[in-house]
Amino acid sequence: MPMSGRAKPVWAAWIGAAGRAFALLSGIAMLLMMAAGALDIVTTNLLSWPIAAAFEFTEAMMVVVVFFALALAQARKSHIRVEVIYERMPRICQRIVDVIQFLLSGVFFGLITYFGWKAAAIGFAQGEYASGIINFPLWPARVAMAVGGTLMTLQCLVDLAGCLLGWQIDDSADMRLGDARPGDSR
Amino acid sequence: MDPVTVGYVSAVALIVLLAIGVPVAVAMGTVGIAGMYLAAGGLFTIGQLRSLPFATVGEYGLAVLPLFVLMGVLSEASGITDELFKAADLWLRRFRGGLYHAVIVGSAAFAAISGSTTVNAVVFTRIAFPKMVEYGYSKSLSIGAIASAGSFAAMIPPSITMVIYAIMTEQSVGQLLIAGVIPGILTALVYLAGTGVLVRLRPSLAPRITVAVTWPERWRALGAVWPIVILVVLVFGGIYSGTFPPSGAGAAGACGAFVFALCRMKRVRGWLIPALQDAAFISCIIFLILIGGLLLSRMLVVTGVIDELVASITSVADTPLKFMVLAALLYLLLGCFLDTTSMMVVTLPFLFPVVVALEIDPIWFGIVLVKLIEISVVTPPVGINLFAVMGAVGSRASFGDVYRGVVPFILFDLVVLALLILFPALATWLPRTMIEG
16 A cells, blocks of 8 residues: 655654554454463363363453454454445545544443443452352453553544544554455444 | 434434544444434443443453354365365366365355354355356356355354344344254255256256366265364264353354364464454454444434334334345345354344334244345345455456356255245254253
């Protein structure tokens, strides 16, 4: 993709790099979630000995998987959208739509993040946990959600600023083939 | 503004935002939040914002989604799909149109370990299309077969589409996954029979392949796909027998796929991190759509729009059959613009209450809905699987080839749809026999 516009400031590049690092952590969390689930099945069915807090651990890892991958998904512009009309718009209209979508995304994730931090603070203060064979702390997952949400909100602001100020298009977010292949369900 | 008006204005705002290209999750989420705020006040909205995203993402029952995604991604990364197609090709080559049949059988088998229609179509385009062209098969029908067979992943478990339907409608994930087995196999059989008839009527569509294949070659190829058999038995067997819940089946399947990938690739460098990132990425996008859809759904409930809509729709479509026809038209239209997950999440808050009001079996409705979605992803002008295949084919085929190629398969799908509507037991019998974990 050809470079155009002004260079992106260093802080914006740092946010991009953080997004990539967090996406890696998200992948690792996925592996841990898989291992915990599989181990629990083996020990439950073969030894009648379920792993303590395996469910709660899986739930915490799911939060990490989803919220830590958010910023990179945004940086790669991989969120699912209807592009039939967008692609036929003149460039100026596309830019207006981009501003609207980055603004809405920023507000949406900003709200989730703000209330996420509040819930995390309350959870931490109260030592929130899920009761079971062992009391599994819930607040770290809430913090993970708030951290991932913060990074996502910042990425939305970077995209908004980039769109308004005409920063260079960042190819580094697309460093590999992994374009989203939505579950389609996609 | 009264709450019902807020609900309708929000629905219009959603359509506008989707149309101009705002991401589906963001459009649903922001419209849901704004509508809730206007109709039910700040306190209710804050309560939803505080609890819903965390509760959705941190719900054990939904762990099945990322784990099924991971299983499919790891299986594909291990290269097992190439072996699968090779085995299907060697076994089916002696029949006229054998490569079409190999694509259909291979896609059905891959669908049993992967839940994404697009991934399925793209993978088989890469593996099968060059070979089909090399042997003089019709480009058009080849693309049609690949794009259409790719949609099996929506029906055959582990289907992400089916899991999302179960979550949105609060049905049993296990029952819905198992309900897709017979319709999925039926679709594959109808495709096989249909392409068999087509190549008999027009032999030029599939020249006979004269390259001889020995029996040892066939058995060797079949021996290479045993990991898929193990994964399928592990996942289906576990869910069907109630040995473990769907999320456990996902973990077992993903772990199995991981072990097979490790054995095949010998090392972890170069494929594991990209595969994990891909799986995390896909899961993240699906969950965001779910969060947005649930916020929208809550808003529609609190504004009272759902009650009004159910009354309006049931006054027009007062029988299940009329409603099914309406739903079919809606999904075929939406399939032109939206992917399967978004289509379902956007529409179910409106449609499922009607299903309940008309006392339609939710499992049966789910299967018919997924069938409609399968058809919509290959319906021109802009079915999403068509674009996926076109992207992978590049300049080797035109859109005209693609459109012509999918027509016979859409007709086959309509036959299956008619069978599913006429004989609901095709969808409901198997889940009734299972033991819930």
